[in-house]
Amino acid sequence: MHTFDFVRAANAGQAVSEAQAAINAQTASNHTDTATNTATAPATVRYVAGGTTLIDLMKLDVETPSRVIDINQLPFNQVESLPDGGLKIGALVRNSDLANHPVVLRDYPVLSLALKSGASAQLRNMATTGGNLLQRTRCMYFRDTAMACNKRSPGSGCAAIGGANRNLAILGTSDHCIATNPSDMNIALTALEATIVIRGASDATSSREVSIADFFLLPGNTPERETVLHPGDLITHVILRKPQSGERATYLKLRDRASYEFALASAAVIVTVQNGTIQSARVAMGGVGTRPWRAIEAERVLQGAPATAATFNAAAEAALAGARAQSQNGFKVVLAKRCLVHALTTVTA
Numbered sequence: 285m286h287t288f289d290f291v292r293a294a295n296a297g298q299a300v301s302e303a304q305a306a307i308n309a310q311t312a313s314n315h316t317d318t319a320t321n322t323a324t325a326p327a328t329v330r331y332v333a334g335g336t337t338l339i340d341l342m343k344l345d346v347e348t349p350s351r352v353i354d355i356n357q358l359p360f361n362q363v364e365s366l367p368d369g370g371l372k373i374g375a376l377v378r379n380s381d382l383a384n385h386p387v388v389l390r391d392y393p394v395l396s397l398a399l400k401s402g403a404s405a406q407l408r409n410m411a412t413t414g415g416n417l418l419q420r421t422r423c424m425y426f427r428d429t430a431m432a433c434n435k436r437s438p439g440s441g442c443a444a445i446g447g448a449n450r451n452l453a454i455l456g457t458s459d460h461c462i463a464t465n466p467s468d469m470n471i472a473l474t475a476l477e478a479t480i481v482i483r484g485a486s487d488a489t490s491s492r493e494v495s496i497a498d499f500f501l502l503p504g505n506t507p508e509r510e511t512v513l514h515p516g517d518l519i520t521h522v523i524l525r526k527p528q529s530g531e532r533a534t535y536l537k538l539r540d541r542a543s544y545e546f547a548l549a550s551a552a553v554i555v556t557v558q559n560g561t562i563q564s565a566r567v568a569m570g571g572v573g574t575r576p577w578r579a580i581e582a583e584r585v586l587q588g589a590p591a592t593a594a595t596f597n598a599a600a601e602a603a604l605a606g607a608r609a610q611s612q613n614g615f616k617v618v619l620a621k622r623c624l625v626h627a628l629t630t631v632t633a
Contacts, residue, residue: 286345292354296518299355300485303329303516306351307485329516331355333376334410336403337419345429346420346436360414360520363387369526375414375519379469380405382413392524394533394552398472401537404544414519417470417480417499418511421463422546423452434460435507442507450612451546454620456574457608461507463574465500466546471570472535474578475552479523485516493523500575510575528564530556536627537570538619547571549620551627555586562586562595562632569603572620579603582624591632593625600624 289306293299310328330349332338333356341347360374363385371387382388383399399408402416425431425443432441444452444462453464478496494512501509513519533554539545550570556563565586567579582603589595600621607617 286342286348288349289351290354291351292357294357296358296360296483296520299331299353299358300483300516300518302351302353303331303518304485307515310350327515329353331414331518333412334378334415336407336411337415341420341427344427346427355518358520366523371524373413373522373524375412375417375521377413379403379408379411379413379416383408391527392472392476392533394475394535394554395469395472395524397535398468398537398550398552401535401550402468413469413522416467417473417519417522419465419467419470422466423463424448426463435463435503435510438506438508444610446611448612449610451548451571452610452613453572453574454607454609454613454616455569455572455577455604456502457610458503458505458507458574460505461503461574462610463503463507464546464571465573465575467576468535468537468547468550468570470496470500470576471550471568472552473522473524474568474576475533475554475566476524477566479525480519481521481523482513483518483520485514485518491520496576497578503574507574528556530558532557532631534627534631536623536630538623539571549616549623551620551624553624553627553631555591555628555631557591557632560591562589562591565599567599567603567624569620569624572604572607572616579624581605586628591628593629596625596628597621599628 291302306329329351331353361376362374364372379399383396388396425433426436432443434442452462480494480499483491535552537547537550547570552568554566565583567582569577582599585599585602
């Protein structure tokens with residue numbers, strides 16, 4: 285492991301100020317522009333809370349920050365009901381606490397189901413909401429510094445294309461990267477149309493809100509840029525809007541084994557049904573996309589259609605119409621369709 289400075293921040297202002305100072309020092313020392321770095325690209329500074337991803341990647345030399353800022357003392361560990369009926373989730377709320385929170389269980393069951401299907405109980409006790417949003421891909425080439433990976437080392441190539449790609453993405457890929465977003469929570473938050481609240485490192489007193497639809501980036505020609513975060517930005521909260529009356533929701537995850545495994549395909553589905561007709565539908569899919577995948581095409585098929593097997597199959601076909609299978613993961617096209625059909629069948633029964 286490389287040496288690094290460790291700082292324990294007492295408040296959000298200090299955290300982002302420490303981050304900006306480290307970025308400025310690095311820029312001055314090597315006379316390079318850090319603007320291309322994001323909070324999920326190789327960077328000078330990292331925040332640590334649960335550390336369930338960061339510490340592993342530092343041990344592998346995938347992450348080599350010069351400064352690590354402990355944010356566990358920041359006041360972002362609460363789940364708060366909002367006056368408009370929505371929910372405000374602190375970035376430091378542990379996955380276990382969020383999954384079992386009574387308001388989440390009652391109003392946002394798809395989020396609880398997704399969280400409980402991820403990792404092990406021990407990891408859920410440590411992992412945080414903000415950290416889960418920034419969870420890195422499990423692509424073996426990303427985690428092995430001896431291999432070519434454009435996400436880890438831009439311009440080096442993508443060894444996964446033509447390599448071991450069984451678990452990787454079939455939607456949103458590019459000629460530069462086919463890595464999958466590994467998070468279950470992110471899929472549920474995408475279906476819930478969450479808003480991410482971010483404290484800017486360049487202005488420690490200001491915050492901005494970004495919809496989750498705009499938060500994650502497609503790899504394109506720059507797979508090292510995974511989110512819209514600027515260097516040193518700090519996620520402080522996630523906001524969920526008030527659920528619609530009569531919503532039904534579920535999260536279905538298909539994987540190689542029953543626990544502690546990443547999704548081969550998953551579906552978060554939220555619908556309202558009246559007199560056998562689907563009035564509204566929000567669908568997000570995991571295990572198949574380079575980012576949490578909002579299946580807009582499937583939603584269009586479902587909107588105003590009868591809640592029947594024919595409709596569900598049509599929606600699944602629409603959701604996977606743009607799939608681009610690799611040498612080993614073509615099975616995911618069929619698996620993802622079946623996953624979505626089963627989730628829709630369950631939630632409308």
